[in-house]
Amino acid sequence: MKLLKEAKSLIGVNIRDYGMYIALFVIMLTFSIMTDGLFMSSRNISNLIDATGYIAVLAVGMTLVIVIRHIDLSVGFAAGFMGAIAAILLTQFGMPFYITIPIILVLGMIIGLFNGFLVAHMGIPSFVASLAAMLIFRGALLQVTEKTGTISIKDEHFNAIGNGFIPAIAKVGQLNLLSLIVGALIIVLFIYFEFSKRRNKIKYHFEVISNSMFAIKVLFVSAIIAYITWILAGYNGFSWTVIIVLIVVVIYHFLTTSTVIGRHIYAVGSNPEAANLSGISVKKITYIVFCSMGLLSALSGLLFTARLQSATTTAGTLFELDAIAAAYVGGVSAAGGVGKVTGSIIGAIVMASLSSGMNLLGVGISYQYMIRGGVLAGAVIFDVMTRKQRA
């Protein structure tokens, strides 16, 4: 009884965060029932996650951009352009993938810094600056692919980051052994961090949730990780895309929640004047956030190009809007200063699940757009309502 009460108050306080997960769960459950379990099949989940990867990394970067009250519309074509450059380096210059990838990532940061320069230094509104950049990259993409058209890539290693899976080593029944080990490792790390966090709080004599509640929470999350691992291990295991996205999320989650830089980003977002008077350089933070956005655009371009095993003339079209939508569904506030990286990832998965589920059900593309639009509006309405309640 007491436990139930504790759970209730926990959910009440964190309704916006948990709401996301609940929504995702409901969506997945609904599609599973409607498709007789096909939706949750190993193959479909694996495809769904891989197809979300290049939007998910953009959504992570976009979260920070929106948190500091800006927007970056150029990320889609920037990603497409850099994917094309990668293809050219790999095919026409014969560069190995391990040189191409770092070059593209550095190029992404330079592009991001340029956007940051326009916004932070020249004081151009980010909407306009990134709109200009978007047109420029669209032109640049057409320019570099003008002679060749679609550039197909033969480099297997490169293509693996979009299509490949981590090696199995051995099979346990039908399951992929290395993926099982990775899953187990994630669970062990998760449990270790939860315990050390709790131990530290107790050391400071802070209030912590009750032992049984803590056990339930740890078991619940571990079970979910185990379940996802089990599903993926039943097909080809963890893909390189999943591993890359996971690493990006972990780094950015840590960066935003535990570091001085992260705190400064949110301070600038919630009140730039106060941040400036607190000794935080708004300019520097703007540069950093746009630079990170450029880096992630480059990564997104690499993932997408590798997935298609080619660079196309239209690569990156509307990526920016998918990323922005994922961030908003994930609870980022347009007023700035509020939003979590993990939320945006869930937002990206929610949007991808909707597409995937509706595809399986054979829903027409016209209805798919309308439904996804409705979900976006609904998520923001829910956000506004819960915020009002708390104030």
Add this chain to the structure above:
Amino acid sequence: MNPTILEMNNISKEFTGVKALTNVNFKVNKGEIHCLIGENGAGKSTLMKVLSGVYPHGTYSGDIIFDGSVQTFSRISDSVKTGIAIIYQELALFPDLTVYENIFAGNEVKKGALVDWNQTIVRAKEMLNKVKLNVNPEVLIKDLGVGKQQLVEIAKALSKDVKLLILDEPTAALNENDSENLLQLLRELKNQGITSIMISHKLKEVIAIADQVTVLRDGRTICTLDASKNEVSESVIIKNMVGREIDDIYPKRNNKQFGDNVLEIQNWTAFDPKLGREVVKDVNLHVKKGEIVGIAGLMGSGRTELAQSIFGNPKFYKLRGELLLEGAKRTLKNPKDAIKAGIAYVTEDRKGDGLFLIQDIKQNISAANLEMISSKGIINNNEEVKISNEYKGSLNIKAPSVEQLVGNLSGGNQQKVSLGKWLFVNPTLLILDEPTRGIDVGAKFEIYTIMNKLISEGMSIIMISSELSEVLGMSDRVYVMAEGEIKGELHANEADQEKIMKLATQ
């Protein structure tokens, strides 16, 4: 005795678990000026929001009887229609529109379906005459001072045939001159039969103008005092407000001992490229260790500009002159430099550029000195909670926990958070810009006590204030500013209100 125009009976209002108002009774007679006072968080603003329909009928319990009939407002426009107008502390004007457009915004003068602009201007002039404001109605609001903007707000209310005018701290942002004009205007409106309710923290004004005073405390009506029966006095009001006696508004400080100069500036001039003129002119001043230096002057006299030009110059003025910290010449390029050099600046506008309202108490307190609680750029979240709890205790910040959002705190508690943030950088010189604006007597006393404690620990303070009694009550030395210049320097024992005002207005 005049008939009653407004009666609020047994009003109770609850916010998710917190009782903001408990059985409040409030009665206003026709044609009087009724002051509503109480500490921050006592429920004054909530009561006025119930009255004006911000909180619609049904979300509170109790009755509102206005002008002889029971009112059930479900939105603000309902209360406006019955003749209630409310003017908030933060003015609700459109800065980029003209005076006449503002006066009739939402209440346009129409000819058929179109706005009759000529008629609008004619009527705007009438309204401006009524409030004795002599400006061209075609001027933009942003080009007027705060005092004049306030009058435009009142003109706007008058244009709607107002019967009951509610003013929420109308003089908080005004200098003494403008405040006196405003009070005079309220008296004249009273003669024309308009009833006013005024919320104020400035007891002198309340005593000067009120016919009746109702005191709220902790969401309850404590008493209603009648000026005609000589019941209204400062001590009686304060006693009822805080529920205890405060012997002295300004706590005494013993064994004053001043050390060497902590800060000295010489021939200090700041040119504002945006305004195209010098906002600080040839200023010389110094602050000794253990000293509270007051800077008096009217709004716009260059006090805030002076403070900001010292604190790392965030507005990018062009500076001339010398700045010496503890005897050594220094150049502070940005606020970060200034913080590192041991200067802290608590801003005048705590909501605008002081606090992160959507962040919680702990994040605000740590914001200017995250290095202190982090190693290699990684924050120790537990240390942050611990330290914020220490400040919450020592500054007596009233909140359920340090996880509370600062936007949800009352003004006095917000000011304490702001103070906590700057004490956490461990400064040697603390610049306080209007440290007690818009906060109640109890919280003011606490802030003065904290200031004295800091001084006794060896800190130095520059206090900028529009309240002369505060400047006189707290300072060891006073500089008076006007038009960007220091017009005079007075020691505590020779300073008085007349001398300061004379220097400030010369």
